[in-house]
Amino acid sequence: MPLKAIAMKAVDEISAAAPSLSEADRTAIAKIVEKAVVDAAVSASQRCAHIVGSHFEHEEDKAHQLAERLKREETALVANLMGLR
Numbered sequence: 001m002p003l004k005a006i007a008m009k010a011v012d013e014i015s016a017a018a019p020s021l022s023e024a025d026r027t028a029i030a031k032i033v034e035k036a037v038v039d040a041a042v043s044a045s046q047r048c049a050h051i052v053g054s055h056f057e058h059e060e061d062k063a064h065q066l067a068e069r070l071k072r073e074e075t076a077l078v079a080n081l082m083g084l085r
Contacts, residue, residue, distance in 0.1 A: 003081045007033040038081050045074040 007030040014029055015021050021029070049070040056063035 003034055003037055004030075006037055007031075038078060041077055041081060042074060045070065045077065049074075 010033045011026050011030045015026060049067060052070070053063050053067055056066060
C-alpha cells in the first residue's frame with residue numbers, strides 16, 4: 001500500500017474520532033503520519049542491522065559488508081517510501 005494511502009487511512013480514522021478537523025489539520029496530520037511511517041521503517045531497518053551485525057562480530061569484514069549493504073537498502077527503502085507520496 002502506498003505511503004500516501006496509509007497516511008490518508010490514518011487521517012480518516014483520526015477524523016472519525018475528531019470530526020471537527022479542518023482540511024489544513026488533515027493535511028498536517030497526514031504529513032505527521034507519513035513521517036512516522038518512514039521513521040518506523042528506518043528504525044526497524046537499523047534494529048535488524050544491529051542484530052545481524054552482532055552475529056558477525058568475530059568476522060569484521062563480513063559485518064562491515066553487511067552493514068554497508070543494509071545502509072544501501074535502507075536508503076532505497078526511504079527513497080521508495082518518499083516516492084509513493
